[in-house]
Amino acid sequence: MSNRLAVLLLGAVLAADAQTLSRKIDLPKDSPVSLVSADWGESSATPRGGAYMVDVHAGLSLRNSSQRRIRGVTLSVLAQEVTPGGKGSVSVPSLDVAPGDTFPVRIDLPLLRPLGAGSGPLVEVQLDGVLFDDLSFYGPDKLHSRRTMTVWELEARRDRRYFKTLLEQAGREGLQKEMLESLARQADRPQPGVQMVRGRATNTDIEREVQFAFLRFPESPAEPTDGMARIAGNEARAPRLEVRNRSDREIRHLEIGWIVRDQQGRDFLAASLPADLNLAPGHSSQILQDAALRFPGRTSIEGMTGFVSSVEFADGSYWIPTRASLDDPQLRRVVAPSPEEQRLVQMYRRKGVDALIEELKKF
Amino acid sequence: MKRHVAETDLALFASRDLSLWKRALVGMHVRGCGRCRELAEVYRSDRSELSDVTADLPEGLDWDRLSAEMTANIRVGLAAGECVAPRSRRIAALGWRPAAVIAGISVLMAAGWWLNMPPAQTQALGRAMRSIWRGRPALVDERGPMVAVSASGIELRENGSALGVSQGPARPIAVSVSAQGSASARYVDADTGQITITSVYVQ
Numbered sequence: 001m002s003n004r005l006a007v008l009l010l011g012a013v014l015a016a017d018a019q020t021l022s023r024k025i026d027l028p029k030d031s032p033v034s035l036v037s038a039d040w041g042e043s044s045a046t047p048r049g050g051a052y053m054v055d056v057h058a059g060l061s062l063r064n065s066s067q068r069r070i071r072g073v074t075l076s077v078l079a080q081e082v083t084p085g086g087k088g089s090v091s092v093p094s095l096d097v098a099p100g101d102t103f104p105v106r107i108d109l110p111l112l113r114p115l116g117a118g119s120g121p122l123v124e125v126q127l128d129g130v131l132f133d134d135l136s137f138y139g140p141d142k143l144h145s146r147r148t149m150t151v152w153e154l155e156a157r158r159d160r161r162y163f164k165t166l167l168e169q170a171g172r173e174g175l176q177k178e179m180l181e182s183l184a185r186q187a188d189r190p191q192p193g194v195q196m197v198r199g200r201a202t203n204t205d206i207e208r209e210v211q212f213a214f215l216r217f218p219e220s221p222a223e224p225t226d227g228m229a230r231i232a233g234n235e236a237r238a239p240r241l242e243v244r245n246r247s248d249r250e251i252r253h254l255e256i257g258w259i260v261r262d263q264q265g266r267d268f269l270a271a272s273l274p275a276d277l278n279l280a281p282g283h284s285s286q287i288l289q290d291a292a293l294r295f296p297g298r299t300s301i302e303g304m305t306g307f308v309s310s311v312e313f314a315d316g317s318y319w320i321p322t323r324a325s326l327d328d329p330q331l332r333r334v335v336a337p338s339p340e341e342q343r344l345v346q347m348y349r350r351k352g353v354d355a356l357i358e359e360l361k362k363f
Numbered sequence: 364m365k366r367h368v369a370e371t372d373l374a375l376f377a378s379r380d381l382s383l384w385k386r387a388l389v390g391m392h393v394r395g396c397g398r399c400r401e402l403a404e405v406y407r408s409d410r411s412e413l414s415d416v417t418a419d420l421p422e423g424l425d426w427d428r429l430s431a432e433m434t435a436n437i438r439v440g441l442a443a444g445e446c447v448a449p450r451s452r453r454i455a456a457l458g459w460r461p462a463a464v465i466a467g468i469s470v471l472m473a474a475g476w477w478l479n480m481p482p483a484q485t486q487a488l489g490r491a492m493r494s495i496w497r498g499r500p501a502l503v504d505e506r507g508p509m510v511a512v513s514a515s516g517i518e519l520r521e522n523g524s525a526l527g528v529s530q531g532p533a534r535p536i537a538v539s540v541s542a543q544g545s546a547s548a549r550y551v552d553a554d555t556g557q558i559t560i561t562s563v564y565v566q
Contacts, residue, residue: 193513
């Protein structure tokens with residue numbers, strides 16, 4: 001009798017590792033995109049400690065059911081909205097989807113869901129936002145996808161304009177040369193591992209304060225004036241920056257790029273520091289982030305540089321750096337190109353310069 | 364030849380201690396046998412005399428002393444018994460079944476721990492036990508989810524378990540971290556050239 005009980009209990013322990021994942025796709029009735037098909041592939045949920053590790057792999061096909069061209073879409077993917085690690089998103093920028101056309105969205109995400117939350121593992125896909133070619137937006141925007149997708153679209157327009165100008169001035173060869181240089185920069189761009197945790201420091205080494213240096217763009221509406229972060233061993237935390245609004249419009253949000261230099265003099269983009277503000281013209285404000293970044297093994301942080309990467313004004317307009325500003329040697333080495341530049345470079349690599357020229361002529 | 368009744372039966376007949384049936388048989392014999400009747404009378408008269416003698420207690424009898432002597436004799440008897448044959452305590456023997464059940468439950472618990480508990484949590488428990496044993500506070504440890512980015516993509520870590528984002532064999536063309544609590548990886552589809560940006564939020 002006791003042997004049978006042991007076998008049953010062991011079976012229950014083993015069976016607990018294989019969980020059926022419930023799935024749900026929730027699009028509003030007036031959504032400008034509609035679901036054509038969904039393939040959930042090998043999505044699964046595995047209990048680990050006090051939570052499910054939910055591994056989402058899905059391929060969706062969506063249709064533009066609006067009357068405008070779609071430039072970008074963001075879907076939120078939720079295993080548990082209020083749990084840290086329970087929320088993810090998938091964005092597709094640089095789209096050009098005509099009314100009635102379909103387009104694919106690939107979802108590959110790891111998420112967490114507490115074991116006690118609801119009846120079992122569940123993943124829910126919702127529409128967070130759709131950006132149209134006139135920069136109008138539809139969606140609940142819980143993940144601030146309007147801002148993110150608008151910046152991507154502005155960067156896309158800037159970069160297409162730059163390549164078109166280059167094509168006009170330097171011809172096919174000039175465009176080809178620029179594409180090859182972009183490919184080389186992307187291959188050489190350093191990408192060391194970074195771990196980020198909110199609100200906790202886990203290093204027991206003695207801390208020291210390190211000052212930020214700044215890259216200042218002449219046309220930038222916001223100017224960083226001072227900044228520091230606490231450094232202990234291979235960990236940097238609690239960055240604090242002072243910024244001044246030197247434009248004539250109120251700033252609602254800005255984002256600062258955080259470049260770190262290690263003991264061997266190598267620079268890399270460690271993180272971005274977004275901040276919501278109500279910064280009136282001529283005024284200054286402090287940006288604080290309760291976050292800690294940890295770098296690999298024996299990395300020692302010797303210096304830090306900050307630069308303003310985007311600004312959103314209270315009137316809903318945006319500022320992004322020009323191509324000329326981004327031509328700074330330090331920035332060119334560490335900052336990733338825009339999604340649109342990466343798309344165009346990939347198109348050149350796969351299809352050649354003629355296909356690229358045809359693509360540039362579309363806009 | 365006529366058989367006589369046994370003397371023990373005659374003594375019991377005289378004291379009326381025989382069973383009813385046997386008393387009737389002995390009584391019939393005694394009525395017809397002069398020797399047995401004589402012996403029965405002797406037993407009857409002896410009994411009567413003994414009863415008269417024991418009706419009076421001996422003079423100067425001390426009941427307290429008699430009680431003490433009896434108690435002492437009982438104790439001496441017990442002590443002597445212990446010396447002659449010491450009593451051994453019998454320990455109740457456990458069968459193999461409870462041991463088998465305990466062993467089975469232990470194996471089950473170990474299997475459950477091994478299957479479900481991340482190694483980091485086991486190590487953290489070990490560190491906590493060691494710190495309790497040594498009486499010193501444990502070092503600050505990692506808790507809560509953490510996002511990590513590298514050239515191979517995003518990884519979500521929780522209590523030592525890690526789950527990474529992957530799009531098959533494709534590697535991200537860019538990864539980034541936001542200090543507001545998210546990490547993103549940018550992928551390009553090899554067939555369509557479409558860019559997909561995947562983000563995980565720990566805040």
